[in-house]
Amino acid sequence: MGNGPGSKVITSFVPSRSINCLLLILMLLNGCKPQPVSRKLQVVASIEPIAYFVDRVGGDRVSVSVMVPPGGNPHSYEPTPKQMVRLGESALFVKAGSGVEFELDWMRRFLDLNKNLVVCDASEGVSLQPMTSLTESHEESAAAGQHRHGRDDPHFWLSPQNARHIAANVERSLAAVDPSNREYYATNRAVLDRELEGLDSEIRNRLSGLKERRFLVFHPAWGYYAKAYGLEQIAAEGEGKTLTPVQMSMVIDLARRDRIGVVFVSPQFSTTQAEAIARDIGGKTVMVDPLSRDYQQNLRRATAAFMGSMQ
Numbered sequence: 142m143g144n145g146p147g148s149k150v151i152t153s154f155v156p157s158r159s160i161n162c163l164l165l166i167l168m169l170l171n172g173c174k175p176q177p178v179s180r181k182l183q184v185v186a187s188i189e190p191i192a193y194f195v196d197r198v199g200g201d202r203v204s205v206s207v208m209v210p211p212g213g214n215p216h217s218y219e220p221t222p223k224q225m226v227r228l229g230e231s232a233l234f235v236k237a238g239s240g241v242e243f244e245l246d247w248m249r250r251f252l253d254l255n256k257n258l259v260v261c262d263a264s265e266g267v268s269l270q271p272m273t274s275l276t277e278s279h280e281e282s283a284a285a286g287q288h289r290h291g292r293d294d295p296h297f298w299l300s301p302q303n304a305r306h307i308a309a310n311v312e313r314s315l316a317a318v319d320p321s322n323r324e325y326y327a328t329n330r331a332v333l334d335r336e337l338e339g340l341d342s343e344i345r346n347r348l349s350g351l352k353e354r355r356f357l358v359f360h361p362a363w364g365y366y367a368k369a370y371g372l373e374q375i376a377a378e379g380e381g382k383t384l385t386p387v388q389m390s391m392v393i394d395l396a397r398r399d400r401i402g403v404v405f406v407s408p409q410f411s412t413t414q415a416e417a418i419a420r421d422i423g424g425k426t427v428m429v430d431p432l433s434r435d436y437q438q439n440l441r442r443a444t445a446a447f448m449g450s451m452q
Contacts, residue, residue, distance in 0.1 A: 182319050183231040185224075187244055188215055189434035190298045191235050191263050191307065197333045198311045202322050206231075207434075208243065214409045215243045215432070216381050229255055232318045235311060238262035239269055239295040261314035266306045269293040270368065274361050274379035275392060296431050300365040301341040301440065308333050340437050344444050345370060353451040357396055358405040359415040362431035363443075372447070377404075377418070384414055396422045403450035405429050 181204040186192035188209045195205040206227050209218045220228075228234065228251060236244050252258060272294035297303045312330040316323040354372045356363075361376030377392045378384055384392070396404075402424035406412045412426055419426045427446050433439035 182233070182315070182322075183227070184233045184235060184315075185228050185231045186235045187237055187241060189432050190436055191237055193434050193436040194263070194304070194307045194311045194333070195235055195315075198308055198326055198330045199315055200325065200329050202319070202325060203315065208247075209432070211432075211434070212408055214381075215241045216409075218243050220247065225254070228258070231255075231258070233259045233261060233314055235261040235263055235314065237295060237298070238264035239267070239297050240293050241295045259314065259318050261310055263307045263310050264297055265310050267297050267303050269297060270364060272361055272364065272379060274376040275395065294361065294364045296362045297365050298436075299363060299431060299440070300369040301337045301344070302369060303365060304436070305334055305337050308337070336437065340440065341369075344440065347444055347448065348372070351448065351451050355399065355401070356405065356447050356450050357392075357401045357403065358407075358429075359412070359418075360407045360410050360431075362407055363405075363429070366440075366443070375401075377415070381410060389414065389418065392418055393421045396424070401450075403427050405446070405450070407431055 182199065182202060184195050184199065184203050184205045186195050186205055186207050189207055189211060192205050192207045195203060199205065206224070208220055208224055209215045234251065236248065238244070248260075252260070270293065272292050298307060308330050312326045315326045319326075348370045355375055356367075356372065357375045357377070359377045360381065361374065361379060363374050364376075366372070367374040375395065378388075395401075396418065402422065404415045404419045404422075404424060404426045406415045406426045406428055408428060408430055409432060415426050418424075427450065429443045429446055430439060
């Protein structure tokens with residue numbers, strides 16, 4: 142993602158003239174009949190949880206669409222022609238800004254196609270933290286005597302305190318492109334901010350009495366959540382890569398040693414290896430979604446799931 146040392150620079154893409162011609166063709170193919178003109182501000186968000194904040198702050202003055210759909214993998218997703226047309230009709234694009242591969246691969250091309258597009262960086266003001274995993278840390282330690290800290294964890298939105306920054310960034314950007322509704326956006330953001338403060342306190346109180354505070358995830362999406370509430374995320378893999386037999390054995394040995402019976406999985410990734418680990422330890426897999434649009438209720442569900450695995 143764009144803010145971390147692991148960001149990658151796009152050095153090759155289709156020349157802008159060719160892309161503009163392609164976009165024109167796509168717009169024509171989108172339908173010859175006149176399309177109804179919406180009075181709402183058109184906004185595109187890169188991923189579902191970011192769209193939640195646009196919905197809440199923008200209210201009925203904004204229409205938001207999402208690039209990576211539910212269940213889509215932000216590591217590999219490619220936008221459809223229809224989405225590219227919608228982007229061309231939008232005034233604002235809200236990106237996570239923390240290193241999501243989809244954004245690293247496509248932002249340069251989006252901006253080349255849409256010279257007047259305003260971009261909101263939802264991660265502005267957030268302190269990003271490194272992504273770590275059990276297998277990568279072990280291998281780096283064996284090779285160099287230290288853990289690898291080369292890439293920031295992109296999943297910053299899973300901390301409610303970070304979510305407050307997202308809401309503030311969205312409000313500021315909406316007000317910039319639609320100043321006539323500035324007060325409306327500010328009011329909505331203030332309401333949401335109070336809810337997020339309450340959610341943070343609620344989760345903190347629910348987790349406060351736990352003695353065991355470690356949980357095992359296959360994909361390392363919950364590091365910000367864990368740090369916010371004094372938990373320890375043990376992640377099997379680091380960057381969506383298939384585990385080797387040696388790495389699988391390492392995860393299984395740790396889970397048996399620490400009597401861990403649940404492997405948390407994400408709907409965006411294959412669960413095959415996680416299910417194999419669960420079988421070997423006599424446990425089970427439990428789904429928790431780091432990309433749910435139902436932000437607040439999703440964190441409540443995830444909290445209940447984590448609590449159940451640590452009691």
